[in-house]
Amino acid sequence: VNHLLGIKYLNKKDIALIFETADHFKEVINRSIKKVPTLRDITIANIFFENSTRTRLSFELAEKRLSADVVNFSAASSSVKKGETLIDTVNNILSMKVDMVVMRHPNPGAGIFLSKHVKASIVNAGDGAHEHPTQALLDSYSIREKFGDVGGKNVVIVGDILHSRVALSNIFALKLQGANVKVCGPKTLIPKYIESLGVTVETNLRKALEWCDVANMLRIQNERMDISYFPSTREYTQQFGVNKQLLDSLDKQIVIMHPGPINRGVEITSDVADSDQSIILHQVENGVAIRMAVLYLLASKIN
Numbered sequence: 114v115n116h117l118l119g120i121k122y123l124n125k126k127d128i129a130l131i132f133e134t135a136d137h138f139k140e141v142i143n144r145s146i147k148k149v150p151t152l153r154d155i156t157i158a159n160i161f162f163e164n165s166t167r168t169r170l171s172f173e174l175a176e177k178r179l180s181a182d183v184v185n186f187s188a189a190s191s192s193v194k195k196g197e198t199l200i201d202t203v204n205n206i207l208s209m210k211v212d213m214v215v216m217r218h219p220n221p222g223a224g225i226f227l228s229k230h231v232k233a234s235i236v237n238a239g240d241g242a243h244e245h246p247t248q249a250l251l252d253s254y255s256i257r258e259k260f261g262d263v264g265g266k267n268v269v270i271v272g273d274i275l276h277s278r279v280a281l282s283n284i285f286a287l288k289l290q291g292a293n294v295k296v297c298g299p300k301t302l303i304p305k306y307i308e309s310l311g312v313t314v315e316t317n318l319r320k321a322l323e324w325c326d327v328a329n330m331l332r333i334q335n336e337r338m339d340i341s342y343f344p345s346t347r348e349y350t351q352q353f354g355v356n357k358q359l360l361d362s363l364d365k366q367i368v369i370m371h372p373g374p375i376n377r378g379v380e381i382t383s384d385v386a387d388s389d390q391s392i393i394l395h396q397v398e399n400g401v402a403i404r405m406a407v408l409y410l411l412a413s414k415i416n
């Protein structure tokens with residue numbers, strides 16, 4: 114059985130194949146073809162133990178465009194609330210003859226754990242502060258679309274690196290493709306091991322933006338902190354928020370990305386998020402083609 118548990122388990126060729134497949138599906142979507150029969154015999158369960166807007170809707174749309182049968186599970190309205198375990202929950206879903214499971218879970222490694230205990234393809238839709246592989250794939254795909262290639266580009270990831278699965282998966286994906294990667298944020302939100310992944314650290318936002326071609330802005334993940342890692346939101350915004358004045362003062366036009374959800378006025382102002390330098394909604398659009406590609410490639414190995 115094949116899984117997508119993290120970018121850590123992929124190589125450069127895997128990413129190139131996913132992108133070529135996504136190119137094909139994007140063309141299909143752009144020709145206004147609503148559905149292809151590719152996954153007609155496949156049943157997929159989307160099981161979400163954490164909130165999501167983009168990832169959940171985008172997976173469901175991708176599955177439906179591939180003609181898969183889809184069931185959705187949200188922990189908040191399930192028997193998990195009565196004490197049922199993850200394995201029991203998933204095994205009960207699999208008894209209903211499900212082939213693939215797309216799972217978001219607050220615990221790092223939840224997808225890896227599940228893949229060892231159930232007979233279905235597992236797609237990690239975000240596991241705690243660990244990985245969010247399809248987000249990193251759609252982010253790199255969007256950079257490739259903008260510049261023609263990810264290799265050699267200077268990408269800075271700004272914000273709460275410590276609690277971000279988006280940051281970790283992006284670092285793995287960007288490094289595999291030959292990009293230069295910097296992280297920028299308060300020292301308290303940058304993990305000690307980060308330089309061992311081949312990235313550099315910059316705590317001065319202006320310097321980081323002057324260096325980069327692309328800035329990927331992250332939200333502060335307050336839900337993953339039991340103590341405050343930074344004095345105040347106001348202070349964070351002053352030092353690490355991107356506003357139009359700062360953007361316009363740079364001597365080049367950089368590309369602004371954000372995985373969402375955006376906290377407008379904190380890490381990014383509205384006039385930056387909505388500017389023509391922002392590709393935030395293109396990222397969301399590309400998410401559907403990327404997820405169609407991932408599901409198609411995994412399903413081709415079922416049976």
Ligand code: CP
Pocket residue numbers: 164165166167168169239248372373374
């Ligand atoms: N980018 C992302 O994972 O967004 P959601 O949490 O809304 O799925």
